[in-house]
Amino acid sequence: MATKQVIHGIYDDEVPLLEGCKKLRDAGIRIKEVFSPFPIHGIDPIIGVPRTRIAITAFLYGLTGCSLATWMMWYMMVSDWPTDIGGKPSFEYYMAMPAFIPITFESTVFCAAHGMALTYLLRCWLVPGAKAKNPDPRTTDDKFMIYLELNDEQATAAEGILRTTGASEVNHKGIITEKEH
Amino acid sequence: MSNLNFTIPAKAKMFTYILMAVGLISIIAAFLTDAPHEPDAHYHQNRAWANIFVNSFFFMSIALAAAFFLGLQYAAEAGWATTVKRITEAVAWYLPYGLSFMLLLFILGQAGVHHIYSWMTPGIADVASPNYDAVVAGKIGYFGWFWWVRTLLYMVGWLYFTNKLRKNSIAADAVSDDTHHWKNVKLSAWFMVLFAVTSSTSAWDWLMSIDVHWFSTLYGWYMFAGMWVSAIITIIMLVVWLKKLGYMEFVTESTIHDLGKWMFAISFLWTYLYFSQFMLIWYSDIPEEVIYYKARWDHYKPLMWTVLLVNFAFPMILLMSRDSKRNFWFLTIVGTIIFVGHWLDVIMMVMPGTVGHHWNGLSWMEFGTFLGFLGLFINVLLRNLASRPLMVKNHPYLDESVHHTT
Numbered sequence: 230m231a232t233k234q235v236i237h238g239i240y241d242d243e244v245p246l247l248e249g250c251k252k253l254r255d256a257g258i259r260i261k262e263v264f265s266p267f268p269i270h271g272i273d274p275i276i277g278v279p280r281t282r283i284a285i286t287a288f289l290y291g292l293t294g295c296s297l298a299t300w301m302m303w304y305m306m307v308s309d310w311p312t313d314i315g316g317k318p319s320f321e322y323y324m325a326m327p328a329f330i331p332i333t334f335e336s337t338v339f340c341a342a343h344g345m346a347l348t349y350l351l352r353c354w355l356v357p358g359a360k361a362k363n364p365d366p367r368t369t370d371d372k373f374m375i376y377l378e379l380n381d382e383q384a385t386a387a388e389g390i391l392r393t394t395g396a397s398e399v400n401h402k403g404i405i406t407e408k409e410h
Numbered sequence: 411m412s413n414l415n416f417t418i419p420a421k422a423k424m425f426t427y428i429l430m431a432v433g434l435i436s437i438i439a440a441f442l443t444d445a446p447h448e449p450d451a452h453y454h455q456n457r458a459w460a461n462i463f464v465n466s467f468f469f470m471s472i473a474l475a476a477a478f479f480l481g482l483q484y485a486a487e488a489g490w491a492t493t494v495k496r497i498t499e500a501v502a503w504y505l506p507y508g509l510s511f512m513l514l515l516f517i518l519g520q521a522g523v524h525h526i527y528s529w530m531t532p533g534i535a536d537v538a539s540p541n542y543d544a545v546v547a548g549k550i551g552y553f554g555w556f557w558w559v560r561t562l563l564y565m566v567g568w569l570y571f572t573n574k575l576r577k578n579s580i581a582a583d584a585v586s587d588d589t590h591h592w593k594n595v596k597l598s599a600w601f602m603v604l605f606a607v608t609s610s611t612s613a614w615d616w617l618m619s620i621d622v623h624w625f626s627t628l629y630g631w632y633m634f635a636g637m638w639v640s641a642i643i644t645i646i647m648l649v650v651w652l653k654k655l656g657y658m659e660f661v662t663e664s665t666i667h668d669l670g671k672w673m674f675a676i677s678f679l680w681t682y683l684y685f686s687q688f689m690l691i692w693y694s695d696i697p698e699e700v701i702y703y704k705a706r707w708d709h710y711k712p713l714m715w716t717v718l719l720v721n722f723a724f725p726m727i728l729l730m731s732r733d734s735k736r737n738f739w740f741l742t743i744v745g746t747i748i749f750v751g752h753w754l755d756v757i758m759m760v761m762p763g764t765v766g767h768h769w770n771g772l773s774w775m776e777f778g779t780f781l782g783f784l785g786l787f788i789n790v791l792l793r794n795l796a797s798r799p800l801m802v803k804n805h806p807y808l809d810e811s812v813h814h815t816t
Contacts, residue, residue, distance in 0.1 A: 271664075271815035284731075315693060327689045 232404050234384045237365060238375040238391040239398040243269045246373045249394035250275050253375070258387050262376040264368035287345045294340025298333045364402070372397075378405065414799040416657055418792045426789035433782005437462065440775040453768060459524035460764040461775055463515055465783035467616065468640070468756045470508025471633070472787075475641035476501035477572040478605050484575070484591075484598035489807030490668055490814045493661045496802060497648050499579060500794035501641060505572050507790055509565050512616070516561060526764050529553045529622045545623050557615055564612045571601040583803045591806055609634045617756075620763035624702045628687040633759070635680035636721075640752045642672045643745040648791065650738045657800055663736055664816045670735030673745065677725035680752075684718065705762040709769050717758055720751030753780060 240246040243265060250272070253260055260276045263269075273280075303322045306312055306329075311319040318324040350356065368374045375396075377387055391399050440458035480498045483491050491498070519530050528546070533539025535547040546553075574597050582590035610630025618629045646669045652658045691699045706714050728734060728744050735741060757776065761769055802808060 315695070317693075327685075327692050330685065330689065 231380065232406050233378045233380055234404055235402040236377040236379060236384060236387060236391075237398070237400040237402055238377065238387075238396045239365070239367075239400065240373040240375070240395065241371070241397050242395075243373055245395035246375065247272060247275060249375060249391055249396060252390045252394055253377075253387060256386055256390060258377070258379065258383050258390075260375060261378050264363055264365070264374040264376065266369055266371065266373070269373075283345055283349060286348050287341045290344030290348075291337045291341035293344070294337040295333055297340070298336035299329070302329050302332060365400075378407075413657060414801050416652070416792075416796045416800055418796050419655070422792060423789070426785045426792070429781045429785025430789070431782075431785075433779055433785060436775060436778020436782060440779065444775070454525050456525060456764045456766075457761075457768065457775060459515075459526055460760050461779040462511075463526055463764075464753075464756050464760045464776075465779050466508065466511035466515060467760075468753050469504065469783050469787045470512055471637035471756075472641045472644055473502055473504035473508050474568060474609075475634070475637040476645065477505060477568065477575070477601075478609070478638070479641060479645075480575060481571070481598035481601040481605065484595045485602050487595065487807075489810035490665060492802065492805050492807045492811035493658070493665055493814075494645060494649055494669070495579070495805070496798060496800050497645050497652075497795070499576055499798075500791050501644050501648070502572050503576060503794045504787060504790045505569060507786070509569065513561075513565065516558075526760075527619060527622070529619060549622075553619070557619075560611065560615055564608045564615075567604050567608060571597060571604065575601070579802065580798065582805065583799070586804055588804060588806045591804075617759050620760060621702055621705075623698065626687055626691070626699070626702070628683055632680070632683040632687055635676055635683050636752045636755050639673060639676040639680060639721075640749055642669055642676060643749045644791075645669060646673065646745055647742055648795070650742055652795075652800070653738070660801065660812050662812070662814050664814050665811070666738065666741070667732070667735050667816060668814075670729065670741050673741075673748070674725055674729040674735065677721060677729070677748065681718075681722040684722075702762075705766070706758060709767050710758060710762055713754060713758055713772070717751060717755045721748060721755060724748065724751070 238249065240249065246263070246265075247269065250260060250263065254275065254277065263272065263276055272278075299322075306325070307319055307322050313319060314325075314328075317328060322329070363369060364376065365372065365374055375391065377384075379387055388399050437458065440461060441455055444455045444458040476498050479491075480495070480502055482488075483495070483498075515524070515526070518524055519527050522530075522532070525531070528534070528543070529550070530553075531541045533541040534543050535550040536542055537547075575594055578590040578594045578597070582588070613630040613633035614625075617633060618625065646666065649658060649661055649666060649669070653661065688703065691703060725744065725748055728740075734744075757772075805811075
């Protein structure tokens with residue numbers, strides 16, 4: 230069983246925070262989490278967040294939407310009950326293709342957007358009634374926080390880095406125990 | 411600070427002169443060889459003239475779209491593109507050249523030298539004349555002198571705003587406050603209003619009136635999307651090229667990535683408008699509307715499909731990922747192909763109404779004329795770039811733009 234210190238490094242601005250993150254990473258210190266009132270562009274590679282896979286899910290949801298719409302229209306308009314609308318041929322799907330494109334497009338966008346949003350919300354567990362995971366409510370207003378869980382040796386180094394890069398507060402929030410892997 | 415004073419490499423200058431020479435020879439050769447394959451009273455070296463028209467318009471429209479893009483950044487008070495502002499200005503200031511070509515073509519058309527606009531034919535609205543056309547006679551009030559008033563209004567209006575924006579931008583370098591910037595913001599707001607109306611109406615007047623029996627309200631936006639994406643591609647290519655030469659290292663990868671996003675997004679805007687126009691006409695199947703696509707489908711089918719595939723499917727597949735928009739070589743190659751795709755799109759707008767069924771596919775005439783105008787276009791752009799520092803000074807959003815990350 231190892232013990233770790235919980236440290237909140239609070240900044241007033243995102244630029245010094247980014248600088249602090251860079252220095253911490255250079256010193257080999259793992260950043261557990263960063264809390265910010267708004268998305269900070271370009272922070273992901275700096276704090277070592279792996280590349281998001283949301284784009285891949287978006288593509289898959291889009292593909293699903295596209296296929297579903299195509300199958301639906303083919304079944305309704307061509308296979309099950311061929312319908313003459315405005316004299317457009319209904320013998321094969323491709324013959325009235327332009328008429329099907331808007332629906333295919335809308336369905337693709339609908340599925341991709343909703344699928345992506347739901348995936349994001351579920352993955353972050355932002356569901357109704359979910360407990361706020363934000364350790365300091367001020368980071369929803371005007372403060373920026375680097376959240377660290379470190380052993381004693383690293384904690385001293387980290388505190389120095391936080392102070393020198395302009396953290397307005399460095400708060401020690403107790404000690405947690407963690408199972409050895 | 412890096413070297414902000416661009417000097418045109420001798421090789422590049424030579425290259426543009428070679429292109430212009432090729433173009434000039436092609437144009438002369440086109441006039442010597444362009445004759446109809448069968449007697450046709452309406453065919454007077456239409457293809458040679460139409461080629462000049464296509465390229466005059468295409469490059470003029472790029473400059474116009476660059477001026478619009480410049481104004482858009484001001485009006486939206488957007489900061490990200492400040493580092494490429496001078497490039498946008500250089501592209502926009504091809505406008506006087508482009509508009510001169512257009513004006514010359516209009517005057518020659520009115521004088522009866524070429525027959526691009528059938529409504530300019532004398533006696534077209536006169537019942538007694540053999541040239542009488544009942545459909546054109548019905549809307550002749552919109553053409554004639556009124557058309558000329560509009561045309562001159564577009565030219566004067568666009569040049570006024572582009573020149574003012576440019577002058578203020580130069581003047582801003584010399585003073586330490588940002589009064590010139592705010593002047594430009596106000597100017598741009600008015601320019602956006604003018605442009606919103608005139609971009610559509612000029613497309614109707616200058617291009618749609620070639621197929622004078624036909625009409626489409628969407629046409630202007632469709633044209634506008636095409637010119638806009640071409641302008642963005644031009645800006646991207648210049649930035650990448652200048653970076654390669656060692657200038658403009660202050661333009662971040664993120665700025666180019668964002669320009670790439672524009673290229674991607676406007677390709678979709680173009681497709682959306684292209685398809686909206688096509689589908690409504692296809693669906694309602696009214697003869698007076700379908701005639702536009704009928705002419706293209708019968709004699710220009712390969713080109714019609716090429717334009718759609720190159721300008722839609724191509725950017726969709728190749729520019730979707732983030733990595734492709736951050737790879738400069740990839741961006742340049744894809745950009746080049748889309749650029750040609752939009753040039754082909756203008757060919758598709760002009761040729762069926764002028765060359766018609768005499769068309770026998772793309773030939774050296776098209777490519778030769780294109781290269782000539784391209785040479786002139788690049789030459790003017792390079793001289794514009796060399797005439798001023800590559801970076802603005804005292805711009806309130808400069809710092810934001812230099813540190814732009816996405």
